[in-house]
Amino acid sequence: MGGFADYEKYDGLGLAELVRKREVKPEELLDEAITRTEKLNPKINAVVLKHYDEARARIARGLPDGPFRGVPFLLKDLHLLLDGTVTSFGSAAYKTNKADHNSTLTERYLAAGLVIYGKTNSPEFGLSVSTEPRLYGPTRNPWNLEHSAGGSSGGAASAVAAGLVPVANASDGGGSIRVPAAACGLFGMKPTRARTPMGPDRGEGWNGMSISHVVSRSVRDSAAMLDATHGPAAGDPYAAPAFTGSYLDETKKAPGKLRISFTTKRPDGTTCHKDVVAAIEATAKLLAGLGHHVEEAAPSIDTGEIAKHQATLIGANVAMTLRSRAAQLGRELTKDDVEIFTSIVAEAAKSRSSTDYAESVLFIHQLGRRMAAYHERHDVHLSPTLATPPIRLGVLNTMSTDLGAYMAASAEYLPNIGIYNMTGQPSMSVPLHWNADGLPLGMMFTGRFGEEDGLFRLAAQLETALPWRDRRPKL
Numbered sequence: 007m008g009g010f011a012d013y014e015k016y017d018g019l020g021l022a023e024l025v026r027k028r029e030v031k032p033e034e035l036l037d038e039a040i041t042r043t044e045k046l047n048p049k050i051n052a053v054v055l056k057h058y059d060e061a062r063a064r065i066a067r068g069l070p071d072g073p074f075r076g077v078p079f080l081l082k083d084l085h086l087l088l089d090g091t092v093t094s095f096g097s098a099a100y101k102t103n104k105a106d107h108n109s110t111l112t113e114r115y116l117a118a119g120l121v122i123y124g125k126t127n128s129p130e131f132g133l134s135v136s137t138e139p140r141l142y143g144p145t146r147n148p149w150n151l152e153h154s155a156g157g158s159s160g161g162a163a164s165a166v167a168a169g170l171v172p173v174a175n176a177s178d179g180g181g182s183i184r185v186p187a188a189a190c191g192l193f194g195m196k197p198t199r200a201r202t203p204m205g206p207d208r209g210e211g212w213n214g215m216s217i218s219h220v221v222s223r224s225v226r227d228s229a230a231m232l233d234a235t236h237g238p239a240a241g242d243p244y245a246a247p248a249f250t251g252s253y254l255d256e257t258k259k260a261p262g263k264l265r266i267s268f269t270t271k272r273p274d275g276t277t278c279h280k281d282v283v284a285a286i287e288a289t290a291k292l293l294a295g296l297g298h299h300v301e302e303a304a305p306s307i308d309t310g311e312i313a314k315h316q317a318t319l320i321g322a323n324v325a326m327t328l329r330s331r332a333a334q335l336g337r338e339l340t341k342d343d344v345e346i347f348t349s350i351v352a353e354a355a356k357s358r359s360s361t362d363y364a365e366s367v368l369f370i371h372q373l374g375r376r377m378a379a380y381h382e383r384h385d386v387h388l389s390p391t392l393a394t395p396p397i398r399l400g401v402l403n404t405m406s407t408d409l410g411a412y413m414a415a416s417a418e419y420l421p422n423i424g425i426y427n428m429t430g431q432p433s434m435s436v437p438l439h440w441n442a443d444g445l446p447l448g449m450m451f452t453g454r455f456g457e458e459d460g461l462f463r464l465a466a467q468l469e470t471a472l473p474w475r476d477r478r479p480k481l
Contacts, residue, residue: 052145
């Protein structure tokens with residue numbers, strides 16, 4: 007079976023250009039991706055559902071002439087549907103959940119010419135920032151196999167970091183694009199609320215806190231993918247502010263002199279790990295050297311209120327998902343169907359009222375307005391994506407009955423990046439640093455609502471100033 011030996015030298019747009027010039031065939035790229043998956047996936051457990059035959063059949067039928075024509079691609083095993091295949095949500099409750107249609111975003115990926123050949127591992131219902139579901143087992147970080155690849159898009163990030171694909175679908179409801187991008191040394195943009203569609207089955211995810219996009223090696227792949235997928239579909243309940251240009255074109259422009267605030271601390275004022283502090287300080291110095299106005303500042307945020315309202319909204323959505331699945335199966339779900347942490351989250355939701363839910367919706371909208379006021383003074387805010395280097399597997403155990411220990415470990419690791427899911431702002435993790443142990447340290451940049459274009463310009467400038475694409479884990 008033929009492949010393409012130089013596969014990993016190219017990003018997604020680079021591979022598509024070779025296909026366009028007829029220097030390589032889509033079949034060869036798919037064969038190479040499958041060969042790499044069969045060789046490396048046993049080490050990292052990133053791909054949990056394989057659709058090789060479907061991918062070959064799609065190429066045989068003819069691919070559309072999109073910007074990523076012929077590029078192998080992986081969907082995250084969470085919410086997005088591919089007709090005729092299973093989407094399990096990382097849960098035993100959904101392990102037989104075969105789709106009879108495509109999600110709207112899946113249709114846009116296919117129209118872009120991507121060749122979907124499998125799905126990547128996700129924690130159950132995307133609830134953890136480490137990908138260790140009971141159903142499929144843990145995904146390992148290619149930079150150190152004893153460490154977490156992050157979550158909930160851990161399988162996607164591990165697959166890209168390991169070189170199975172140059173770009174993969176991911177989603178972010180509380181950091182789930184940015185966390186694994188940071189843990190695996192990749193670029194990860196969480197777009198503005200409703201920038202990409204969630205239909206036809208849903209109007210929004212987690213009350214607008216969740217959004218789908220990709221993790222990638224290159225900034226331009228992320229930009230071009232958003233060009234191919236953004237915009238509302240018919241019937242969507244609302245849309246992000248319209249963008250009529252090209253995000254890919256924005257990556258070719260200088261960002262101008264930006265007013266950038268930065269912090270080395272978590273929002274509660276506690277100090278991050280020394281490696282993270284050093285990386286933030288080095289990044290601030292780099293930004294100043296690039297001509298930006300940089301000052302130490304951060305928005306004032308009540309982390310207790312954030313946690314309370316996040317738990318209310320996510321819990322209500324999880325409880326609804328479990329109730330819906332029980333109705334589909336015609337029976338009550340059992341402990342064999344659902345992990346302990348998921349059950350705790352769903353049960354806690356039952357103690358909250360509809361008034362609590364309405365209050366939480368109001369809170370996230372008010373938080374968005376407060377953050378908008380902050381960004382009148384600061385174009386971009388720099389903060390740690392993760393408060394520590396990537397954690398070891400097992401630290402966040404969703405089958406533990408000790409919820410207090412789980413939440414304490416999560417709070418230690420995450421500096422409340424879910425704030426920007428609540429506000430709906432675009433936020434990206436950029437792989438600018440690695441520590442002495444060879445583990446990636448992602449730097450998070452957050453911009454104004456609706457202004458991904460400005461973040462892409464800044465990301466491209468940073469990619470040129472401190473390139474990361476040639477850094478590869480040694481698997």
